[in-house]
Amino acid sequence: MSSSATSHLTPWQRGLLLASLMLIALNLRPALSSLAPLLRQIEASTGLSSSAIGLLTTLPVLCLGLFAPLAPRLARRWGSERTLGAILALLAGGIVLRSLLPPLGLFLGSLIAGACIGILGVLLPALVKRDFPAQAGQLMGLYTMMLCIGAAVAAGATAPLATAFDGRWQPALATWSLVAVVALLVWLPQLRQPPTIAPRRGAGGSLWRNRLAWQITLYMGLQSSLAYIVFGWLPTLLMDRGLGMVQAGLMLSGSVMTQLVSALTAPWLATRGRDQRLAIVVAMSLTLAGLLGCLYAPLGSLWLWAVVLGLGQGGTFSLALALLVLRSRDAETAGRLSGMAQGAGYSLASLGPLLVGILHDATHDWAPMGVLFTLIAVLATLFGLGAGRTRYVNDV
Template identity: 70%
Template sequence: MPGLSDTATDTHTLTPARPWLLLLGLFLVALNLRPALSSLSPLLRQIEAETGLSSAAAGLLTTAPVLCLGLFAPLAARLSNRIGSEKTVLITLIVLAGGILLRSLFPPAGLFAGSVMAGACIGIIGVLLPGIIKRDFPNQAGQLMGVYTMALCMGAALAAGATAPLGAWMDHHWQPALGAWALLALIAAIVWLPQIRATHHTHRQRWQVTGLWTDRLAWQVTLYMGLQSSLAYIVFGWLPSILIDRGLTTIEAGLALSGSILIQLISALATPWLATRGRDQRLTVVIVISLTLAGLLGCLYGPLPMLWLWTLLLGLGQGGTFSIALALIVLRSPNAHVAARLSGMSQGVGYTLAALGPFLVGLIHDLTHGWNGIGLLFILISVAALLFGIQAGRDRHVQAQSTPL
């Protein structure tokens, strides 16, 4: 909200005795920020059949964690101010593991409750990790943000590709296949535990940032973040179901999603570097949105023998759209304090907006009893993302002021 204060430094700073352990911990924590989202979709048809969920209810199930990414993002700063970023990450990882386990128990109520818990935890950790990277590795922050994005993609791809085979190996039971991802969160928590002991309290300088919520450019960055995220979470939640209805097996559909996410590693690392070589990022936005839309429409309407091409285009496009969304937060901010507030705004509002996408897909499928109408939704969201992305891609700064308190 306007006038809220921001912190220049956390209550803790790292004792740099074992930076490699912090890097490993950051990587493993980031690896956990997508499996709870991408592991559900390969099993969604089986879950609908066994629990009696309608497509609209399944859409709500895929929407709930995405909505929580935005709703709980503001809680990250409050928890960090009270107990520190490191302790917040540790506790949230443990709660994340609990939420993932709950999804596999007491269906369908446990599915929804666990998904809400998982989405809330991911939203909190997702806000904190970039700040920890920027604080403890200021000279390597750009490179490490690329590694952070890579870990997100790897976690999403791993869960998308391995969950269905895991369920088949477990006598086609979806509950243990979903719950197994809690183990990854617990491993990350164990590796992260030394960070609690490796910190000490330091003086906190507080800053006040004003004018951000009334700035047009800040809203353009935020809406681009939300719209491109909406397409991403539609893919996470519904692409396997679309492909299964087109004739693929559950495992084949999961592998298609996994392959598309793995391809994102290429453009997620390369796109920000290429985008900063030019005068601004407008052309880059046009290219990545166009690739994304072409891939989506190909998966929906294109010949299945060419599915490899559609997933290639989709992966290259979505890896680029997400990495550019993160880069625009930094590039459009005049200083680190404004960047921190713009990050919170774009993720809080953006992910809340993004949650509408998966829900609308389920609703349209229920109303039309098919997938053909989804193509129009893809086009509308892509065009809106393109318009706001072009505006956000201009070489300007948001007109917000930061002053020390």
């Protein structure tokens, strides 16, 4: 439905539409963060190497980037409502498939889940902007909060679920398909609406030859790389340092929940200054400090460093999203910049978890990861300093 169509909806209908959009946003991270607490169990039961486990954590992130550009094409062909409903059903199926026929089902299900999340991640912000244009800014903050909650709950609850299922990781992973099924059921009333076929955008200037657009894209990709390393490997790292499976999962969950604070406040604070460079440096510094603390600090202080990590990563992610709007003069440019930054950025981000797996396979040690984390953080900061200046991709 168009924004004009939503204007005559009853408060109940508008509330149901908003609730369904936020429930869908809740599904954008559990398939990624639920895997990490179980990697040691999966490795032991399937015989996969650390490099193969690294590929398993990399595959869905790579699909976020590869399939994001498909979203506008599907929406133009089938309508946003029907596309979203079909992708939700496919996401539930992909999550269940990860628990069947290991290890083939693990990889195929992860590929399907990553592809679905990549498409949903492009469709949802566009729907929020279309159906709630006057509240789009506030609702994007709520959207970010739902992402963090979904990631945190899945990270913290998956290991206890495996324990409840007599130590079996398969049903613990499959449980998260229920979240997608609930979102689909709440979304079903929207399928009765006439399908809205998105208009084809004008070509505009090519962002792929735009230096500022690339700075934003590389900042998005590099900060996301650290985020997906944390989603994929932090519990395993903590367990190898001496924590139990449940405790490691809860520490990841707590770190992600901490992101809510900086995810909601960092963009607001950043827009109060002359530009966003200081905010980017502070957020990335907190992220690196948290990662190095989790690697090297005494076990008794790990909760402190997990909180520092969460504050940093909530800020880096929300600032990356904010830059897509702040560096665009109009909505059409913001849409094209978002597609580029998510497509190319997430493809780059997928290399992070893979490199961690390869490096751990080669060294059988976590200490060398500090060099990798520092290199990624420094590069992200450098590109962030370029992206954080007050300019517009339309003008450069």
